[in-house]
Amino acid sequence: MNLLNKIFNIVFPGKCLLCNDSTGLNTENICSKCMDKIAFIKGSTCARCGIPFEVSYSLEDNLDYLCQRCRIFSPSFDMALSACRYDGVIKEIISAYKYQNKPYLGNDIISIMLRVVERGLVELSPELIIAVPLHVKRLRERGYDQAYILAEGIGRYLNIPVSCGNLTRIRYTVPQVNLSRDERIKNVKGAFSVKDTHELKGKRVFLIDDVFTTGATIEECVKIIRDAGAEKIYVVTVARA
Numbered sequence: 450m451n452l453l454n455k456i457f458n459i460v461f462p463g464k465c466l467l468c469n470d471s472t473g474l475n476t477e478n479i480c481s482k483c484m485d486k487i488a489f490i491k492g493s494t495c496a497r498c499g500i501p502f503e504v505s506y507s508l509e510d511n512l513d514y515l516c517q518r519c520r521i522f523s524p525s526f527d528m529a530l531s532a533c534r535y536d537g538v539i540k541e542i543i544s545a546y547k548y549q550n551k552p553y554l555g556n557d558i559i560s561i562m563l564r565v566v567e568r569g570l571v572e573l574s575p576e577l578i579i580a581v582p583l584h585v586k587r588l589r590e591r592g593y594d595q596a597y598i599l600a601e602g603i604g605r606y607l608n609i610p611v612s613c614g615n616l617t618r619i620r621y622t623v624p625q626v627n628l629s630r631d632e633r634i635k636n637v638k639g640a641f642s643v644k645d646t647h648e649l650k651g652k653r654v655f656l657i658d659d660v661f662t663t664g665a666t667i668e669e670c671v672k673i674i675r676d677a678g679a680e681k682i683y684v685v686t687v688a689r690a
Contacts, residue, residue: 466554467541479542479557488534489565490689495519498664499529500689524664525671526656526682528573531689532565535660539688543659547595555598558659558687562599563606566685570607573683574653578604578611581658581670582641584618600657603685609655615644616670625666633665641670643677650678655685662690 463472465480472480493502495516502516533539539561546554563570580600588594597613604611620640625633643649656670661684671682 466545466551467538477557477560478551478554483538484561486538487561488537488539490531490533491565497528498524499531499661499684501534525668525675526684529661529667529684529686530566530569531661531686532562533688535662535688535690543688547591547659550592552593552595552598555595555602559599559602559606562603562685562687570603570655570685573655573681575607575609575655575683576652577648578607578609578655578657579616579670579674580611581656581666582616582618584621584640586621596658599659599687600655603655603657612648615648616674617642617644625662630663630665633663634668637666637669641673643673646677649674651680652678653681653683654679655683658684658686660688660690661686 463478464470465472465483466478467483468480470480470482472478490499490501493514494500495502496513497515497519500516500518502514535543542554542558542561545551546558578600580594580596582596583591583594597611600611603609618640619642622636622640625636628636654674656667656674658667661667667684671684674682
């Protein structure tokens with residue numbers, strides 16, 4: 450089957466979603482030139498929330514260094530990892546993935562995530578993966594849950610179970626994109642619930658989403674998961690705004 454796919458791609462090469470050039474001899478939808486334009490997060494980051502530091506020197510000698518926000522307002526999660534900055538190419542890819550009915554881009558995005566956070570994912574040794582859920586109304590509108598597709602891909606790669614339907618969004622919320630931080634916090638407050646606490650009790654959990662912006666949605670999910678008895682909660686996203 451792999452040989453047939455290679456032959457097919459030679460005869461009918463795929464087109465890059467972004468630049469329309471050939472993607473080469475693979476089944477990805479993003480060409481290597483556009484992949485190289487992604488602003489991957491490298492170098493020094495906050496040990497807690499994973500936000501990159503704009504410094505000209507390395508912080509590797511102090512692996513527990515925290516950003517100002519995490520020193521003042523300690524996050525509910527134990528650690529956050531993001532593969533890249535939310536701008537340019539990755540912003541276009543995520544927008545197409547979520548809003549242009551292109552669920553197949555999930556495979557490309559998973560590959561992007563693993564380029565940077567693969568080692569961290571393995572070292573954290575999670576026991577369960579959970580996706581930040583959509584409300585059933587938005588799921589019907591979109592037709593697929595973009596975060597759950599990513600969670601399933603990471604779960605298959607790590608051979609770790611993915612929770613399905615336990616963490617639910619019980620209240621419909623307006624899109625967060627145009628809201629202020631305070632409005633985002635109010636918008637998602639009380640919007641999530643856990644059906645079965647037994648699944649989470651004492652577990653090391655990965656919480657998966659596409660973008661980490663202000664963290665309001667993530668914080669609300671983490672609090673619910675923590676209250677259900679999870680031991681450790683690590684947030685993993687594609688991009689960090």
